[in-house]
Amino acid sequence: xxxxxxxxxxxxxxxxxxxxxxxxxxxxxxxxxxxxxxxxxxxxxxxxxxxxxxxxxxxxxxxxxxxxxxxxxxxxxxxxxxxxxxxxxxxxxxxxxxxxxxxxxxxxxxxxxxxxxxxxxxxxxxxxxxxxxxxxxxxxxxxxxxxxxxxxxxxxxxxxxxxxxxxxxxxxxxxxx
Numbered sequence: 001x002x003x004x005x006x007x008x009x010x011x012x013x014x015x016x017x018x019x020x021x022x023x024x025x026x027x028x029x030x031x032x033x034x035x036x037x038x039x040x041x042x043x044x045x046x047x048x049x050x051x052x053x054x055x056x057x058x059x060x061x062x063x064x065x066x067x068x069x070x071x072x073x074x075x076x077x078x079x080x081x082x083x084x085x086x087x088x089x090x091x092x093x094x095x096x097x098x099x100x101x102x103x104x105x106x107x108x109x110x111x112x113x114x115x116x117x118x119x120x121x122x123x124x125x126x127x128x129x130x131x132x133x134x135x136x137x138x139x140x141x142x143x144x145x146x147x148x149x150x151x152x153x154x155x156x157x158x159x160x161x162x163x164x165x166x167x168x169x170x171x172x173x174x175x176x177x
Contacts, residue, residue, distance in 0.1 A: 014097045014154045019088050028084035035080060039073040040144065046070045047137060050130050060126045064119060067133045071112040074140065078109060101146045108143045111136035 015023060023029055046066035053063040082092040085102075089095035094102050115132050118124045124132060 014150065014157055015088075019097075020158075023084075023088045026084065026087045028080060028087055031080050032077065032084055035073070035077045036144075036147075039070070039077055042066070042070045042073050043137065043140060046133075050133050050137075054127065054130050054134075060130075063130060063133075064126075067115055067129075067136075068119070070137075071116055074108065074112050078105065098150065101143065101150060104139070104143045104146060108136065108139045111139050 046063070046069070049059060049063040049066045053059050085095050085098065086092045089097065111132070115129065115136055118129050118132055
């Protein structure tokens with residue numbers, strides 16, 4: 001749980017000292033650190049396949065399969081991210097420090113899930129499905145940017161503190177560079 005007195009002293013604080021310690025010791029931090037670049041790589045490959053289909057009309061099956069793989073990667077990172085948030089902040093979603101990232105993640109999930117529904121139930125043309133995938137990808141790209149900005153802000157927060165909040169946090173910050 002969060003320390004209200006520490007959080008109320010500085011509303012811009014991303015992590016209290018206790019939350020930072022939990023973040024630095026939970027294996028779910030590593031899981032997120034591994035899954036995020038994997039998902040981004042799958043995203044890049046899939047974008048190329050989707051754009052190729054839109055431009056040429058060829059390769060629908062490969063593009064469609066790549067969007068399914070990307071969606072499964074998204075589900076994996078969302079589930080494990082929720083577990084990480086529970087361990088660090090004491091709630092599965094919408095911790096104050098990550099409220100807007102989580103809120104936008106719901107849009108990302110909705111669009112990716114809509115793509116799966118369109119694919120499974122034949123709700124759109126093949127081209128329409130690919131444009132829906134691009135909308136899902138645009139939302140994912142924005143959301144990934146939100147998380148990258150939050151990661152940078154957390155790193156700067158730690159630097160401002162001069163790594164005085166604990167050696168473990170300093171080591172974690174140094175290893176992330």
